[in-house]
Structures are given as C-alpha cells and as structure tokens.
Amino acid sequence: MPLLRSFFSRFTLATVVTLGATACAFDTAETTPPSDDESAATTIPTIKVLVTVDWEGDDLADANLRAMESLRADYPSVRLTQFLNAAYFTKPSADASSVAHEVRRAVRANDELGLHIHGWKRLFETSGVAFRTKPTFWGGSVAAADCAVDCGHDVAISAYSASELSKVIAFSVATLDAHGFGHATSFRAGGWLAGPTVRDALTTQGFRFDHSSVASTYLADELAGLPLLSMVRDLWPTTTRSAQPYKLGALTEVPDNAALADYVTSSEMLGVVDAAITAAKSTNTVRVVSIGFHQETAADYLPRIRGALDGIAKRVAARKVRIIWARSSDVALP
Numbered sequence: 148m149p150l151l152r153s154f155f156s157r158f159t160l161a162t163v164v165t166l167g168a169t170a171c172a173f174d175t176a177e178t179t180p181p182s183d184d185e186s187a188a189t190t191i192p193t194i195k196v197l198v199t200v201d202w203e204g205d206d207l208a209d210a211n212l213r214a215m216e217s218l219r220a221d222y223p224s225v226r227l228t229q230f231l232n233a234a235y236f237t238k239p240s241a242d243a244s245s246v247a248h249e250v251r252r253a254v255r256a257n258d259e260l261g262l263h264i265h266g267w268k269r270l271f272e273t274s275g276v277a278f279r280t281k282p283t284f285w286g287g288s289v290a291a292a293d294c295a296v297d298c299g300h301d302v303a304i305s306a307y308s309a310s311e312l313s314k315v316i317a318f319s320v321a322t323l324d325a326h327g328f329g330h331a332t333s334f335r336a337g338g339w340l341a342g343p344t345v346r347d348a349l350t351t352q353g354f355r356f357d358h359s360s361v362a363s364t365y366l367a368d369e370l371a372g373l374p375l376l377s378m379v380r381d382l383w384p385t386t387t388r389s390a391q392p393y394k395l396g397a398l399t400e401v402p403d404n405a406a407l408a409d410y411v412t413s414s415e416m417l418g419v420v421d422a423a424i425t426a427a428k429s430t431n432t433v434r435v436v437s438i439g440f441h442q443e444t445a446a447d448y449l450p451r452i453r454g455a456l457d458g459i460a461k462r463v464a465a466r467k468v469r470i471i472w473a474r475s476s477d478v479a480l481p
C-alpha cells in the first residue's frame with residue numbers, strides 16, 4: 148500500500164554494529180539494584196525506558212515477524228509495550244486463529260499489551276461506525292478504488308466523534324481480549340492524532356494511559372508540507388524531546404519523546420537517552436525515555452533499535468545509568 152509505506156520512509160538505514168559482549172552485560176546489569184553500601188541510587192541516574200511497537204493493522208509479513216523474533220532472542224530482558232491492532236482480524240477472509248498465532252510470534256509474557264487504532268474502513272464498519280474518507284494525513288480523501296481490500300489507514304481518527312470512537316475502541320478491546328491479548332489500558336493513536344474526542348473515548352472505555360504526544364521536529368523533513376505535520380504540531384505544540392509524563396484530563400500522557408525508528412536514527416535515540424541522563428543527574432529524579440518502531444517495517448528499521456539498545460548497554464556497563472525496562476504502569480501519575 149504506497150501511502151502506508153510512504154509514512155514509514157524517512158531515512159536510509161545506517162550500518163549498525165552489534166556489541167555482543169556489551170549486550171550480555173546489559174541483560175544482567177540493567178535491573179541490578181545497588182548494594183546497601185553503595186551510593187548508586189544518588190550517583191548513578193535511573194532512566195525508565197519504554198520500547199514501544201505500533202501494530203498498524205495492515206499486514207503480518209513473515210519477514211517483519213522474524214525480525215521481531217530475532218530481537219526478542221537477542222535482548223531477552225527488554226520488555227516491549229505492544230500497541231496491538233484489531234484491524235488484522237477484520238480483513239477480508241481473515242482467519243482469526245491464524246492472525247492471533249502470527250501476532251503471538253512477537254509477544255512475550257512480560258510485555259505490556261496496549262491498543263493502536265488507525266482509521267481502517269473495515270475496522271470502523273465492523274464496529275458499527277460509518278467510515279469517513281477524510282481528512283487524510285496527505286490531504287484530500289480516500290478514493291473508492293483504494294478500498295477493494297481495505298483502506299483508511301491514513302484517515303485521522305480524531306475526526307470521529309467520541310461516541311463513534313468508543314464503539315471502535317470497545318470492539319477492538321473485546322476482539323483482542325477474546326483472542327488472549329488481555330484488556331488494554333494504554334493506547335497510541337495512528338499518526339499520533341489523539342485529539343480531544345479520542346481522549347474522551349479512551350476515558351469512557353477505562354483507559355489510563357495515552358502515548359500519542361510526539362515532538363513534531365522528528366517529522367518535519369519527511370512530512371514537510373503535508374497535513375499530518377500540521378495536525379501533529381497543532382495537537383502537541385509543547386511536546387519536546389525532553390517531555391516527561393504528565394496528566395491530561397484523566398489520562399497519564401506518556402510522550403513518545405524519542406519517536407519511532409522509521410523517523411529517528413540510533414544516534415538520535417541515544418541523544419534523547421543522554422539528555423535524560425544529564426537531566427536525571429541535575430534534578431536527582433528518574434527520567435522517562437520512549438523509543439519504538441512499527442511492526443510493519445520491523446525488518447527494515449529494527450537495526451536502529453538494536454543500535455540504541457547496544458548504546459544503552461554500553462552506558463550501563465560504564466555505570467553511567469541504571470535502566471528500568473518500563474510498562475505504562477511504571478510511569479503512572481496520581
């Protein structure tokens with residue numbers, strides 16, 4: 148689907164060297180608490196890192212799932228926050244048991260299972276909501292010719308009413324729960340567009356966390372001149388690369404402060420980590436960093452996540468930072 152792919156194509160891939168020995172130290176050291184006679188709690192800053200996955204609802208290609216399986220094998224201690232999508236179950240001729248099996252290939256017992264929604268036509272209609280063809284991320288509206296199989300990935304869900312979105316969220320949660328993926332309480336909107344109606348619907352449906360705010364500076368090159376960039380800027384004008392969780396109505400908003408690997412290189416992710424380390428030292432507080440990727444482009448962009456994880460491992464080994472692989476509940480606010 149060309150429009151879907153263009154959404155995930157900012158950078159060419161850089162070569163990433165896997166630091167095998169460091170990664171081994173990292174898998175044991177990042178969760179080791181300091182001893183009683185050690186002042187590590189005050190001299191070594193602590194960073195809570197969320198590693199997130201957006202499941203777009205487009206396809207479950209074997210190459211991407213194999214890339215995720217390989218990541219899980221190589222970094223077994225790294226927990227993922229998986230924003231799953233019920234749209235896979237609503238595709239024409241989708242076999243529910245096969246879909247669930249394929250998703251489980253990339254899910255581990257210690258992962259957080261959240262929810263991700265894009266404006267897919269079949270998902271919304273199956274939820275009992277009339278499909279809207281616009282506004283799209285790119286401008287204009289969805290063409291009927293694009294909907295032979297499914298369409299609407301690029302339709303901003305923030306254009307729907309809270310009552311409509313409540314139906315889609317309720318259907319999505321029930322579908323995922325029925326196939327063994329639990330009842331999500333964390334969410335990320337497609338295109339990061341969790342506007343007021345989205346947040347109202349999330350609150351109505353019992354969600355506690357939204358992960359949709361993002362610094363638009365990450366998107367400025369790829370999306371220059373496109374409506375999505377303006378939508379993100381208007382919705383999250385104060386979100387920066389140093390943004391930390393905050394209350395947004397009844398929700399805890401968890402900024403996607405290192406964005407996703409389709410848009411951000413390993414070195415840029417590590418820049419956010421290093422800034423968090425500096426801030427944690429100067430303020431004597433625990434800081435939060437969120438990095439991530441898309442399932443649909445994992446085969447292309449997981450080298451960037453590996454580069455970031457290896458860089459974090461080196462910092463852990465050098466005792467520059469303690470890392471907690473976090474879930475949403477680990478960064479909750481009162």
